[in-house]
Amino acid sequence: MAxxxxxxxxxxxxxxxxxxxxxxGVGEVGNSKCGDIMRMYxxxxxxxxxxxxxxxxxxxxxIATSSMATELIKGKTIDEALKxxxxxxxxxxxxxxxVKVHCSVxxxxxxxxxxSDYYTRQGIDPTPIVGVITxxxxxxGCGCESCG
Ligand code: FES
Numbered sequence: 001m002a003x004x005x006x007x008x009x010x011x012x013x014x015x016x017x018x019x020x021x022x023x024x025g026v027g028e029v030g031n032s033k034c035g036d037i038m039r040m041y042x043x044x045x046x047x048x049x050x051x052x053x054x055x056x057x058x059x060x061x062x063i064a065t066s067s068m069a070t071e072l073i074k075g076k077t078i079d080e081a082l083k084x085x086x087x088x089x090x091x092x093x094x095x096x097x098x099v100k101v102h103c104s105v106x107x108x109x110x111x112x113x114x115x116s117d118y119y120t121r122q123g124i125d126p127t128p129i130v131g132v133i134t135x136x137x138x139x140x141g142c143g144c145e146s147c148g
Contacts, residue, residue, distance in 0.1 A: 023043055024042055029113050040052065042111075048078075058103070058106070064093060065106070082115060086105045112130050
C-alpha cells in the first residue's frame with residue numbers, strides 16, 4: 001500500500017513543529033521496537049488546548065501522524081483531545097499501511113502523555129482521567145482500548 005497524498009503532505013510539510021517554552025504539559029513517548037520518539041507540547045487555557053507543537057525523531061509516518069494529531073486537537077477541549085484515537089488520526093490521513101499503524105499509536109499516546117503531565121502539574125492524579133499509557137503495536141487482535 002502506497003502512502004496517501006495527505007500522509008506525504010504532512011511528512012513533507014509538517015504542521016506545528018517545534019516546542020512551546022511555557023507549555024502547560026509535555027509528553028514524550030517512544031516505541032521500543034522501532035526506536036522512534038515523539039514529544040508533544042500543549043498549551044491549555046481554561047479547558048481548551050490553544051496551542052500544540054511536536055518534535056518527532058522518527059519515521060515519515062510518525063512525523064505525518066504527529067502533525068495531523070496536533071491539527072486535530074488544536075482549539076479543542078481537553079475532553080475532545082482525550083477522545084482522539086489513533087484510528088481517527090489515520091482516517092484523517094486517508095489511511096496508513098498496516099506496518100505503520102503503530103506510528104499513529106505513538107501520536108495518540110504522545111497527546112495523552114502531554115495531558116497526563118498537564119494534570120500532574122495541577123496536582124491531579126492523571127490516571128483516572130487519561131488512563132494508563134501503554135505501548136501497543138496494534139497487531140492483529142491485540143485487544144487494547146484503541147484497537148477496540
Ligand atoms: Fe516506529 Fe514509525 S516506524 S513510529
